[in-house]
Amino acid sequence: MLCTALLLGVLEGLTEFLPVSSTGHLILFGYLLGFQGPPGKLFEIVIQMGAILAVCWLYRQKLGTTATGLVRRDRESWRFAIGLACAFLPAVILGTLLQGFIKTVLFNPLSVSLALVVGGVVILAAERYKPAPRFHTLEPLSLPVCLKIGLCQCLAMIPGTSRSGATIMAFQQ
Numbered sequence: 001m002l003c004t005a006l007l008l009g010v011l012e013g014l015t016e017f018l019p020v021s022s023t024g025h026l027i028l029f030g031y032l033l034g035f036q037g038p039p040g041k042l043f044e045i046v047i048q049m050g051a052i053l054a055v056c057w058l059y060r061q062k063l064g065t066t067a068t069g070l071v072r073r074d075r076e077s078w079r080f081a082i083g084l085a086c087a088f089l090p091a092v093i094l095g096t097l098l099q100g101f102i103k104t105v106l107f108n109p110l111s112v113s114l115a116l117v118v119g120g121v122v123i124l125a126a127e128r129y130k131p132a133p134r135f136h137t138l139e140p141l142s143l144p145v146c147l148k149i150g151l152c153q154c155l156a157m158i159p160g161t162s163r164s165g166a167t168i169m170a171f172q173q
Contacts, residue, residue, distance in 0.1 A: 001035075001039075004033050004035050005043065007029070007033070008029060008030065008035070008043065008047065011025055012025075012026060012047050012048070012050075012051060019162050019165035019168055020116070020119065020120075020123075020162050020165065021112075021115065021116060021119065021159070021161055021162045021165075022051065023160075024112045024115060024159050024160030024161070024162075025116075026044050026047070027044070027112045027159055028113065028116075028160075030043075030044070031109045066081060083141055083143060084146070086146040086147050087146040087147065087149045088150060089150055090147065090150035090151045090154050091150060091153060091154055091157070094154045094157065095154075095157060102158075102159075106157075106158055107159050111159060111160065112160035114160070115159065115161045118161075119160065119161055119162055119166075122165070122169050123165060123169070126168075126169055135171060149167055149171075152166045152167045152169075152170040152171075153166060
């Protein structure tokens, strides 16, 4: 089990910061290694919590500046926080409504494999046509754009679909 945990940990580390689904890879490799059921699910949760904490650590200055700006009623901090909430809202609504369907129908190796393949084809197509990015920083994003980001990230409720990949592909020209 230690070897399996180490292998899955390396896999998570390699896939977390790429526009591929780290969750999808964990589901597939967990299935292939026979690491399923409650121990496999718990491991997925814990290892992804580590990835979330790493992102929080990486952006600790932005998070801290925004938090203190909210207390100080800084307009830019409030704008950023509202935009973040607007981007988060679609996932809350759709996740609540579709939770049962997602868990019972989509969390299987076939669905995950198909989503990974489709995502790979979309990324290859985008690489071929190399559209220019439309945004380069977070600050100028309007609330409709934040909402669109949130809607794009809802595609990642399909296990095997990358949140970052879906967002990057949606915002190509």
